[in-house]
Amino acid sequence: MSNNYRELFQPAHTLIGMGCINEIPRYIDALNANKALIVSDTGLVKVGTVKKVTDVLDNAGKPYEIFDEVVPNPTTAVVKAASETLQKGKCDYVIGIGGGSPLDVAKAVGILAVNGGEIRSYEGVNKTNKPGLPLIAINTTAGTGSEVTRDYVITDEEKKIKMLMVDSNCLAYLAIDDPQLMLDMPPHLTAATGMDAITHAIEAYVCKSSFPYSDGLALEAVRLASKSLKRAVQEGNNVDARTDMCWAEYMAGLAFSNSGLGLVHAMAHQLGGFYNMPHGVANAILLPYVMEFNSLVCKERFVQIAKVLGIKTHNMTADQSSNAAIEYIKELSYELNIPPLSSLGFNPCDVITLSLNALDDTCLSDNPRTPSLVDVQNIYMNAFEGK
Ligand SMILES: [Fe+2]
Numbered sequence: 247m248s249n250n251y252r253e254l255f256q257p258a259h260t261l262i263g264m265g266c267i268n269e270i271p272r273y274i275d276a277l278n279a280n281k282a283l284i285v286s287d288t289g290l291v292k293v294g295t296v297k298k299v300t301d302v303l304d305n306a307g308k309p310y311e312i313f314d315e316v317v318p319n320p321t322t323a324v325v326k327a328a329s330e331t332l333q334k335g336k337c338d339y340v341i342g343i344g345g346g347s348p349l350d351v352a353k354a355v356g357i358l359a360v361n362g363g364e365i366r367s368y369e370g371v372n373k374t375n376k377p378g379l380p381l382i383a384i385n386t387t388a389g390t391g392s393e394v395t396r397d398y399v400i401t402d403e404e405k406k407i408k409m410l411m412v413d414s415n416c417l418a419y420l421a422i423d424d425p426q427l428m429l430d431m432p433p434h435l436t437a438a439t440g441m442d443a444i445t446h447a448i449e450a451y452v453c454k455s456s457f458p459y460s461d462g463l464a465l466e467a468v469r470l471a472s473k474s475l476k477r478a479v480q481e482g483n484n485v486d487a488r489t490d491m492c493w494a495e496y497m498a499g500l501a502f503s504n505s506g507l508g509l510v511h512a513m514a515h516q517l518g519g520f521y522n523m524p525h526g527v528a529n530a531i532l533l534p535y536v537m538e539f540n541s542l543v544c545k546e547r548f549v550q551i552a553k554v555l556g557i558k559t560h561n562m563t564a565d566q567s568s569n570a571a572i573e574y575i576k577e578l579s580y581e582l583n584i585p586p587l588s589s590l591g592f593n594p595c596d597v598i599t600l601s602l603n604a605l606d607d608t609c610l611s612d613n614p615r616t617p618s619l620v621d622v623q624n625i626y627m628n629a630f631e632g633k
Pocket residue numbers: 390442446511525529
C-alpha cells in the first residue's frame with residue numbers, strides 16, 4: 247500500500263541574510279551545550295572566514311576546538327581524524343563552516359559520535375537509529391545546499407566511490423546562509439557551486455518523487471539563479487546577487503532534500519570519486535546532456551524550466567522550448583568558464599567502470615527515465631566530446 251502523505255525534511259532553524267551569523271550565540275544558549283567542534287578547511291581559515299565566526303563565539307564566551315583538515319571530496323580518513331578531535335576536545339556539538347565538504351564531514355562526525363561504528367555502514371537511506379550531535383551548519387558557498395539537506399557524501403578511498411548517506415538524523419539544528427561569508431568567494435568557485443544549485447533545482451523538479459512543495463521551491467530557485475548567478479560571478483561583492491544566490495541554493499537544497507535528485511548526480515559522483523573532480527563542475531558539464539536524455543519523458547517539465555529561465559516560449563513548441571532550456575544551460579556554463587571534461591583528467595578508458603558505478607548510485611532511482619549501461623556511457627562520451 248502506498249503512503250498518501252509526505253514527510254517534510256528541513257533544519258530546525260534557519261537564518262538567511264547579511265549579518266545573521268551574529269545571532270548564533272542565542273541558538274547555542276538554547277541548546278545548553280558546552281563546547282563546539284568547528285569543522286572547516288585551511289583555505290577558509292586562511293581567508294579569514296572561520297575567524298568571522300570565531301569572533302562571534304569569542305565575544306559571547308563560547309568555547310570551541312577547530313578541525314580544519316577537510317579536503318574536497320572528503321574521505322573516511324578525514325571523518326575519522328575529525329571524530330578523534332571531537333573526542334579529545336570533549337565537544338558536545340558541531341559547527342560546520344564551509345561548502346559541501348566541511349558540512350558533509352560535520353554531519354558525519356555528529357552521526358558517528360552518537361551512533362558509533364564506521365561511516366561506511368551508514369551509506370544509503372536512514373541507516374542510523376539516533377539523531378547526531380546538534381549541528382550548526384554555516385554555508386560559505388551558494389551551491390551545495392548541505393546546510394539544509396539530510397544528505398552527505400563521503401568518499402570511500404579504497405573503492406574510489408562516493409557514498410551518499412540520506413539520513414534525517416543528520417539535519418542541522420541551525421542552518422546559516424550569510425552573504426557576508428561569500429563576498430570573497432573566487433569566481434570559479436561561485437560558478438561551480440552556483441551550477442550545482444541549478445542542477446539540484448532541475449533534478450528535483452523533474453525527478454520521480456517531485457511534488458508541489460518541491461516544485462515551487464525548485465522553479466523559484468532556477469529563476470533566481472538565472473537572474474543572479476552571472477552577476478555573482480562577475481561582481482563578487484554584489485550583496486544583492488549574493489543574497490539571491492543564497493535563497494536560490496537554499497530553496498534548491500530544500501527541494502531536492504524533500505524530493506530527490508537523478509542521473510546528473512549519479513554520474514557526477516563517479517567523476518568526483520575517480521578523478522577528484524569538483525562536484526559543481528562535474529554537474530555543470532553533465533547537466534545539459536542528461537536533460538537531453540530525460541526530456542523525452544518529461545518534456546512539459548522542461549517547458550516550465552525554460553519559462554523560469556526567462557526564455558520566451560509563447561511561439562515555441564514543447565520540443566523547441568525544451569531544447570532552448572538545454573542550450574541555455576550549455577551557454578551559461580560556457581559563459582561561466584566551466585572547464586571542459588577533456589581538461590579534467592577524464593579518461594574514456596574508464597567509461598565502463600564509471601557507468602557501472604553510476605547505475606549503482608543512490609541518486610539514480612529518482613531519475614525520470616531509467617538509463618541502460620550504454621545510455622550512461624553515451625552521455626559521458628557526449629559530454630567529453632562536447633556534442
Ligand atoms: Fe550537488
